[in-house]
Amino acid sequence: MAKIIPTGPYHPILEEPEFFKFHVEGETITRIDMTIGYSHRGIELLSESKTWDQVTFLVERICGICSFSHPYAYCLAVENLCCIEVPDRAKYIRAIIAELERLHSHLLWMGLAGHFIGYNTVFMWVWKYREIVLDSLEMTTGNRNHYANIKPGGVRRDFEDYMIPQLEKWMDELEPKLEMLVNVVMDDPVLHARLKGVGVLTYQQAIDYCATGPTARGSGVDIDNRRDFPFDAYPLLDWDVITMNEGDVFAKTAVRLLENIESLKIIRQSLKKMKPGPIEVEIKEVPPGEAIGVYEAPRGETIHYIRSDGSNMPIRHKVRAPSYMNILTNEVSCVGAALADGGLITAAHDPCYSCTERMAAVRREDPDNVINSKELARLSREKTKEIAGEYPGNDVIKDQEGK
Amino acid sequence: MTKKEILKNIENNLGDKTSLGQGCKENQYFLLVRDKRDIKEVMRYLFKDLGARMNIMTGVDGRDSVEVLYHMSWDKVGLMVTVKAFAEKPFPSIDSVTDVIIGAKWIEREIYELFDVKFKGHPELIPLLRSDTRPADYFPFKREVKEKHPTIREKEKGTKEK
Numbered sequence: 001m002a003k004i005i006p007t008g009p010y011h012p013i014l015e016e017p018e019f020f021k022f023h024v025e026g027e028t029i030t031r032i033d034m035t036i037g038y039s040h041r042g043i044e045l046l047s048e049s050k051t052w053d054q055v056t057f058l059v060e061r062i063c064g065i066c067s068f069s070h071p072y073a074y075c076l077a078v079e080n081l082c083c084i085e086v087p088d089r090a091k092y093i094r095a096i097i098a099e100l101e102r103l104h105s106h107l108l109w110m111g112l113a114g115h116f117i118g119y120n121t122v123f124m125w126v127w128k129y130r131e132i133v134l135d136s137l138e139m140t141t142g143n144r145n146h147y148a149n150i151k152p153g154g155v156r157r158d159f160e161d162y163m164i165p166q167l168e169k170w171m172d173e174l175e176p177k178l179e180m181l182v183n184v185v186m187d188d189p190v191l192h193a194r195l196k197g198v199g200v201l202t203y204q205q206a207i208d209y210c211a212t213g214p215t216a217r218g219s220g221v222d223i224d225n226r227r228d229f230p231f232d233a234y235p236l237l238d239w240d241v242i243t244m245n246e247g248d249v250f251a252k253t254a255v256r257l258l259e260n261i262e263s264l265k266i267i268r269q270s271l272k273k274m275k276p277g278p279i280e281v282e283i284k285e286v287p288p289g290e291a292i293g294v295y296e297a298p299r300g301e302t303i304h305y306i307r308s309d310g311s312n313m314p315i316r317h318k319v320r321a322p323s324y325m326n327i328l329t330n331e332v333s334c335v336g337a338a339l340a341d342g343g344l345i346t347a348a349h350d351p352c353y354s355c356t357e358r359m360a361a362v363r364r365e366d367p368d369n370v371i372n373s374k375e376l377a378r379l380s381r382e383k384t385k386e387i388a389g390e391y392p393g394n395d396v397i398k399d400q401e402g403k
Numbered sequence: 404m405t406k407k408e409i410l411k412n413i414e415n416n417l418g419d420k421t422s423l424g425q426g427c428k429e430n431q432y433f434l435l436v437r438d439k440r441d442i443k444e445v446m447r448y449l450f451k452d453l454g455a456r457m458n459i460m461t462g463v464d465g466r467d468s469v470e471v472l473y474h475m476s477w478d479k480v481g482l483m484v485t486v487k488a489f490a491e492k493p494f495p496s497i498d499s500v501t502d503v504i505i506g507a508k509w510i511e512r513e514i515y516e517l518f519d520v521k522f523k524g525h526p527e528l529i530p531l532l533r534s535d536t537r538p539a540d541y542f543p544f545k546r547e548v549k550e551k552h553p554t555i556r557e558k559e560k561g562t563k564e565k
Contacts, residue, residue, distance in 0.1 A: 037532035045543065080428045210457050210506030223456070228478040229430065291427055292474065292483060294458070303474065305461050320459035325506055 002030055005339065009038055012343035013116045016353045020330075020346065024339050032334045032342075034327065039354050047317040052078060052152060052286055055314065059304070060146055062319065063355045065108065067146045068101045069297030070319065070355075073304040076231055077293030078152040081308060082283055086232065089277040090154035092270040095233040096167070097141060097149060098295075099263040099270075103174075104133045105298035106256040106263075109350045110181070113253060116344055117194050122185075129177045132170050139163060154280025164271050171267055178260050185257055195250035199333040199345030202247055206329070213300020214255040215326045215349040219247035225296040237269045247333075249348040256350075286310070297322055299350050321355030406430075406480040409453055413484070417445055421486075430481050436488040442471075443498045445486060449475050450504055455484070457504050462514040464546050469495045469518045490520050499525035517544040 008019030017038035023031035043062055047055050059070040072094065079086065086094075107130040114122025134144045140163055141147035149157050185191055201211065206219040216223055224241040226234040242258040244251040288310040295302050300322025307316040326349040334345050404412075413434065414423060420441045424433045436442055449455045458474040473486040490497045499522035500507050509531055511522040516530035519542040530537070542548055 037534070040532050080426075080431070083427055207456070208505045210504065223478040225478075228481045229476075229483070230481070289427060292431060292485070294476075294483070301458065303458050305459075305472070305474065307463060316461070316463045318459070318461040324459070324509065328506060328509055 001025070007342070008035070011347065011351075014112070014347050014351070016351065018327075018351075018353055020342070022334070022339060022342055027338050027340075029334050029337050029339055029342055032330055032346075034330060036327070036353060036356060041354075044317055044319060048314060051312045052283075052314070055317065056151055057148065059319065060148065063321065063352050064145055065105050065352065066101070066297045066299070066302065066321070066355060068098055068150065069295055069302050070304070070321075071150045072098060073293040073295040073297075073302040074306070074317075075150055075152045075293065076295060077291045077304045077306045078283070078286060080293060081289055081291035081306065082152075082286055084153065084281055084283065086154045086281060087278045088233075089158070089274060090279045091233040091236075092274040093140075093155045093159060093279065094150060095237070095270045096267050097137070097147060099266045100133055100137050100140075101147075102263045102298045103260055104130055104137070105350075106260050107133065110253070110256065113347070116347060117191075119190070126181065129174060129181070132174050136167055136170050139166065151280065153283045154278075156280075158279050159274070164274070167267070168271055171264055171271075175261075175264055178257075178264065182257050182261065185253065191253075192250065195253060195344075196246070196248055198249045198341050199337055199348055200247045201329050201333045203245070205332045206247070209329045209332070210325050211300075211329050211349075212322045212325055213296070213298070213349075214252050214259070215300060215322075215329060217241070217243045218251035218255045220245040223301075225294045225301050229294050231295075233270060233273075234266075236273070237266055239265050239269075249344060252348050286312075299323055299352060299355075300326060321352065323349070323352045323356045327351050327353075327356060404453070404477075404480070406477070406482045409477055409480065409482060412453060413449075416448060421445060423484075426485070430483055432482070432484045434484050434486045436486060439488045439490060439497050442473075442486075442488045443500055443503065446473060446500045447503045449484070449486070453477070457506055458483075460507060460510045460514060462518040462520060462544065464518055464544055465489075466546070468492055469520050471497055471514065471520060473500075494521070495519060496521040496523055498523050499528075501525055516542070518542060519545055 002023050002025050005022040005024055007022060009017050011018055019035040021033040022029050043058060047058055050058055055074060056071045059074050060067045062070045107126050111123045111126035111130065114120065114126065137147060138144050140159060141149045141157060149155050201215065201219045203220045206216045206221045211219065211221065212223065220243055222241060222243050227241055239262045242255050242262065244255055286308050288308050290307040293304045302322060303320040305318040306314045309315050329349065330346050334342055337345055410423065420437060422435050426433055436445055450457065455475040455477055458476055461472040463470040463472065468489040468491045471488050471490055474483065475486060476483045488497060495518065497520060499511055501511060502524065511525050512528060512531040514520050515522060515528055516533055522528055
């Protein structure tokens with residue numbers, strides 16, 4: 001008989017809010033129901049009340065890890081609408097920061113993946129190497145995250161002369177470490193035993209569910225917006241798109257690891273090709289019309305659709321983050337797996353719930369009724385009691401309340 | 404198939420139901436579906452026969468109808484086509500495409516949640532993100548709701564204009 005194992009409202013291994021119901025027969029998952037919506041913040045609606053320049057800062061806050069990807073896609077959309085091309089130096093600066101962000105995102109996930117499967121050595125090593133990337137971002141943009149460096153028409157901050165040799169030095173330091181990491185993961189029998197054949201997403205399923213990024217590339221779907229919809233510096237550089245055919249957790253991991261090496265290639269070439277020059281073109285007005293900006297974020301394709309009526313604000317701004325499509329693939333990749341693998345499979349496509357739930361209803365029926373922290377704590381306790389009541393035998397929370 | 408062949412196929416096979424136009428970039432096109440009842444057939448042709456990928460759907464609220472946009476792309480040739488259909492008010496509805504494209508499940512729920520567009524044939528048309536405590540007839544992106552419950556920003560903007 002099928003039983004339901006409720007998992008949430010936090011992901012079993014990622015610290016992100018979601019709610020899964022695993023339907024199991026014995027140890028095997030037969031179905032998964034997903035409920036999301038715990039971290040939405042009303043970004044899309046808020047965007048309609050910001051000027052074109054302010055929206056860049058707003059979309060940067062959709063996600064802490066993709067904090068260059070969202071503004072990049074948005075700026076591409078505005079530039080497409082205005083039919084402008086950014087100067088060469090800005091193109092290369094954008095490419096360098098975008099690829100540094102990809103490195104930091106992939107390394108972050110890699111470390112967490114090691115931690116998930118009880119391989120804490122990987123976690124510590126990888127996060128140590130990630131510091132070099134974060135230092136590079138801090139040096140070039142002033143921040144470890146939320147770089148605030150991109151704007152429609154170019155970039156806000158130029159590279160100083162000392163930054164280029166320093167970045168080259170850091171990339172030289174990073175390369176042998178990333179290569180070592182690739183070799184370790186590709187040859188490690190423990191990782192092979194744990195990750196191969198787990199949570200398989202077939203080629204056809206990836207197509208049907210419109211999966212993107214490393215999730216799709218791990219299943220043999222050869223897509224990458226940096227190559228398919230060439231923009232800025234990417235068509236001027238030499239790099240490869242990594243794909244694997246297995247579709248399991250190992251393939252998704254391997255794609256990310258090998259992409260790190262490609263990102264290094266892009267950064268090195270951009271540093272070499274960058275010439276002194278202007279870093280922005282001025283946008284005087286945004287014409288009426290609609291346009292789409294697509295960018296390949298570390299997790300997959302990010303799309304921003306904007307519509308303008310010729311005023312200084314967008315009248316519609318739609319944001320689609322990669323996790324939106326990838327989380328849905330859990331429906332098929334979890335089926336048939338052991339319950340113990342459920343957490344790993346649902347984390348394998350590096351889901352980001354903040355990205356997924358960017359939209360929300362922020363209108364209040366009663367604007368004066370603002371909830372303060374004490375009231376919020378009381379509501380939360382009430383909700384916890386309510387949930388505890390739903391699952392008989394769960395007396396722990398009730399006991400704590402009694403004490 | 405090349406980009407030209409795909410566009411030619413669309414014009415030849417869907418020419419009587421749709422009209423094709425170019426966007427502001429050379430690889431972005433718009434395909435207007437004249438009658439919303441044809442949307443499923445159009446999407447089936449693009450997704451199954453021409454091998455497109457669905458990026459996402461967008462809803463845009465208008466005065467008389469809700470525009471439903473389907474962003475489709477052909478990655479190998481670098482082509483992006485936005486299919487446009489109109490769901491007329493006061494009770495906007497359109498056929499669901501979930502039996503053709505499974506990936507459209509969540510976004511149809513989201514558009515229903517925001518714009519009150521009923522997707523006919525969707526297996527589970529319930530709001531995706533909002534809390535259960537919200538009233539069932541509360542659709543935040545609808546023009547009527549926006550006018551009734553303005554945000555603080557919109558209120559400020561309104562007073563300045565006056």
